[in-house]
Amino acid sequence: MAKHLSLSACSSFLAAVKIKDGGTCFLPPSSIIMPPKLCSSKWVSHILSRFCLPKCSHSEFSNGHPLNDVSLQNDVAVNPIVAKSIDPSADLQLLPLLESVKEEPTLSIIVVGASGDLAKKKIFPALFALFYENCLPENFTVFGFSRTEMNDEELRTMISKTLTCRIDQRENCGEKMDHFLQRCFYHSGQYNSEDDFSGLDCKLKEKEAGRLPNRLFYLSIPPNIFVDVVRCVSHRASSASGWTRVIVEKPFGRDSDSSRELTRSFKQYLSEDQIFRIDHYLGKELVENLSVLRFSNLVFEPLWSRNYIRNVQLIFSEDFGTEGRGGYFDNYGIIRDIMQNHLLQILALFAMETPVSLDAEDIRNEKVKVLRSMKPLKLQDVVVGQYKGHSKGNKSYSGYTDDPTVPNNSVTPTFAAAALFIDNARWDGVPFLMKAGKALHTKRAEIRVQFRHVPGNLYKKTFGTDLDKATNELVLRVQPDEAIYLKINNKVPGLGMRLDRTDLNLCYSTRYRGEIPDAYERLLLDAIEGERRLFIRSDELDAAWSLFTPLLKELEEKKVAPELYPYGSRGPVGAHYLAAKHNVRWGDLSGEDS
Numbered sequence: 001m002a003k004h005l006s007l008s009a010c011s012s013f014l015a016a017v018k019i020k021d022g023g024t025c026f027l028p029p030s031s032i033i034m035p036p037k038l039c040s041s042k043w044v045s046h047i048l049s050r051f052c053l054p055k056c057s058h059s060e061f062s063n064g065h066p067l068n069d070v071s072l073q074n075d076v077a078v079n080p081i082v083a084k085s086i087d088p089s090a091d092l093q094l095l096p097l098l099e100s101v102k103e104e105p106t107l108s109i110i111v112v113g114a115s116g117d118l119a120k121k122k123i124f125p126a127l128f129a130l131f132y133e134n135c136l137p138e139n140f141t142v143f144g145f146s147r148t149e150m151n152d153e154e155l156r157t158m159i160s161k162t163l164t165c166r167i168d169q170r171e172n173c174g175e176k177m178d179h180f181l182q183r184c185f186y187h188s189g190q191y192n193s194e195d196d197f198s199g200l201d202c203k204l205k206e207k208e209a210g211r212l213p214n215r216l217f218y219l220s221i222p223p224n225i226f227v228d229v230v231r232c233v234s235h236r237a238s239s240a241s242g243w244t245r246v247i248v249e250k251p252f253g254r255d256s257d258s259s260r261e262l263t264r265s266f267k268q269y270l271s272e273d274q275i276f277r278i279d280h281y282l283g284k285e286l287v288e289n290l291s292v293l294r295f296s297n298l299v300f301e302p303l304w305s306r307n308y309i310r311n312v313q314l315i316f317s318e319d320f321g322t323e324g325r326g327g328y329f330d331n332y333g334i335i336r337d338i339m340q341n342h343l344l345q346i347l348a349l350f351a352m353e354t355p356v357s358l359d360a361e362d363i364r365n366e367k368v369k370v371l372r373s374m375k376p377l378k379l380q381d382v383v384v385g386q387y388k389g390h391s392k393g394n395k396s397y398s399g400y401t402d403d404p405t406v407p408n409n410s411v412t413p414t415f416a417a418a419a420l421f422i423d424n425a426r427w428d429g430v431p432f433l434m435k436a437g438k439a440l441h442t443k444r445a446e447i448r449v450q451f452r453h454v455p456g457n458l459y460k461k462t463f464g465t466d467l468d469k470a471t472n473e474l475v476l477r478v479q480p481d482e483a484i485y486l487k488i489n490n491k492v493p494g495l496g497m498r499l500d501r502t503d504l505n506l507c508y509s510t511r512y513r514g515e516i517p518d519a520y521e522r523l524l525l526d527a528i529e530g531e532r533r534l535f536i537r538s539d540e541l542d543a544a545w546s547l548f549t550p551l552l553k554e555l556e557e558k559k560v561a562p563e564l565y566p567y568g569s570r571g572p573v574g575a576h577y578l579a580a581k582h583n584v585r586w587g588d589l590s591g592e593d594s
């Protein structure tokens with residue numbers, strides 16, 4: 001038991017707390033009274049996961065490797081509802097700390113594909129931000145692994161170019177960066193070479209220095225080498241006595257069959273608990289807030305159904321093309337790149353029933369249910385487009401097929417709009433419209449909820465014949481300039497009776513001073529803590545592919561020609577016809593917000 005009591009350097013006493021299944025938690029009292037700031041609440045769950053002993057501690061083995069993934073977390077409902085897990089009838093006792101640290105845990109984060117775009121752009125900066133905010137455990141190292149020949153210093157130089165300090169906390173930034181970089185190391189190897197992963201394992205062990213080793217692998221590599229890496233990790237580089245977790249980047253397959261095959265291959269080497277399929281949109285602040293908004297405010301949940309909501313729009317647009325990623329993109333297209341994952345995940349969170357609790361499995365169960373209630377997409381529910389070259393003033397923008405890595409005759413969509421329906425009592429008949437495109441006139445991601453007309457509206461004359469103009473609309477702007485606003489009708493002050501459409505507006509930058517953490521920060525921290533709520537379970541993934549696979553097959557078999565739209569425009573006109581077919585107007589193009 002003493003080996004679990006490793007952290008309490010902060011206190012000479014621990015509070016012993018009984019948890020629901022009869023296990024015991026040892027909590028430093030300081031963790032119980034921590035204020036509920038992000039890192040503090042994470043801290044409590046972190047402590048629970050490290051200190052809670054289940055009724056019977058057991059180790060599972062897979063391929064000869066212990067899977068010490070803290071399965072305790074199924075026994076203890078961690079962040080943010082710690083209290084729920086604690087048996088209220090159990091007395092809190094203060095126990096003297098039995099023994100000082102014996103097997104202090106250490107965390108190694110291994111970025112596989114360290115030389116790549118995503119690692120440089122997102123993963124290393126997110127790790128540094130976590131370090132900067134003291135969210136990483138005391139003993140951690142970061143390892144880069146890829147084929148490119150580099151030494152530790154060269155990796156550090158590469159990483160240092162992409163690190164930035166948070167705007168609101170610049171103190172000691174240089175010093176912090178140096179400390180962080182000193183914890184970064186590199187190992188070069190082939191992705192399918194078990195010997196190269198043995199070499200990595202040796203270096204990891206050296207840094208772990210006999211402490212309890214926990215290892216988090218981040219697969220930031222093309223999908224065709226995922227399975228090789230997972231095999232090598234499992235055989236040669238998984239932790240012998242701590243946990244081993246693997247974060248996997250999308251794409252998780254190209255369709256139902258390939259995705260199932262990938263899941264099957266992964267499960268030869270890893271248990272589902274060890275796989276963290278990342279969808280970085282789930283780590284975005286406004287997406288996290290969706291459930292809070294809905295389930296903690298009385299005013300929204302009663303309206304959240306076909307009775308009051310006319311349609312829901314999920315919109316993603318970028319004002320740049322696929323430059324530099326054409327090779328990848330042409331094999332996937334916008335439907336796989338954005339819709340089947342990011343937008344569908346948001347839809348599932350938006351439309352799910354109230355989960356039993358905030359536990360990962362309860363939430364993911366509800367998401368699976370709603371995905372399984374949806375009708376697979378048909379060709380007539382979809383419009384596809386592709387951007388073409390365009391000149392504006394003396395500037396010219398290349399078309400999608402001008403990219404040398406894209407075939408000239410490619411019909412891969414860079415834009416798509418789709419109408420989806422959920423066949424359940426809550427959402428019957430409500431169109432969920434999705435729209436995603438590259439090289440459009442603006443960069444944004446938002447959720448728009450258009451409400452029904454007010455029956456017998458006393459003021460309808462003021463709105464003329466266009467009642468849509470008077471419809472309430474709730475907008476969650478995911479990015480940029482995070483905001484939540486509700487369009488309402490309001491009397492213009494004065495003696496007359498003139499109505500105005502205006503916004504009840506929560507603009508994040510005005511209301512909250514701190515900088516919003518990047519999605520990758522939140523998700524990395526969750527994976528470190530074993531929190532799975534924001535990661536995709538295999539049955540969710542399967543349900544998501546089932547919706548899109550028939551459509552993707554049809555588009556590809558029939559080689560459906562995308563409607564061309566000029567780079568920097570508002571996208572194909574077909575998207576308007578699709579919306580009109582379902583009595584919808586795109587909220588982002590309504591004039592007020594476009």
Ligand SMILES: NC(=O)C1=CN([C@@H]2O[C@H](COP(=O)(O)OP(=O)(O)OC[C@H]3O[C@@H](n4cnc5c(N)ncnc54)[C@H](OP(=O)(O)O)[C@@H]3O)[C@@H](O)[C@H]2O)C=CC1
Binds near residue numbers: 221249250
């Ligand atoms: N970049 C982005 O914005 C996003 C990326 N993703 C996903 O994240 C993962 C990584 O993306 P990204 O960093 O852009 O990918 P990269 O193309 O930059 O590849 C990452 C690294 O993998 C190695 N690599 C590249 N191609 C091959 C190959 N054919 N065979 C073996 N090794 C190869 C290279 O390292 P070396 O040669 O040194 O071994 C490269 O530095 C991908 O799955 C991608 O789909 C997801 C969302 C956004």
Ligand SMILES: O=C1O[C@H](COP(=O)(O)O)[C@@H](O)[C@H](O)[C@H]1O
Binds near residue numbers: 338445
């Ligand atoms: O997953 C992806 O997301 C990015 C957009 O992410 P964001 O956080 O910058 O909005 C997109 O550019 C890329 O094509 C896609 O693979």
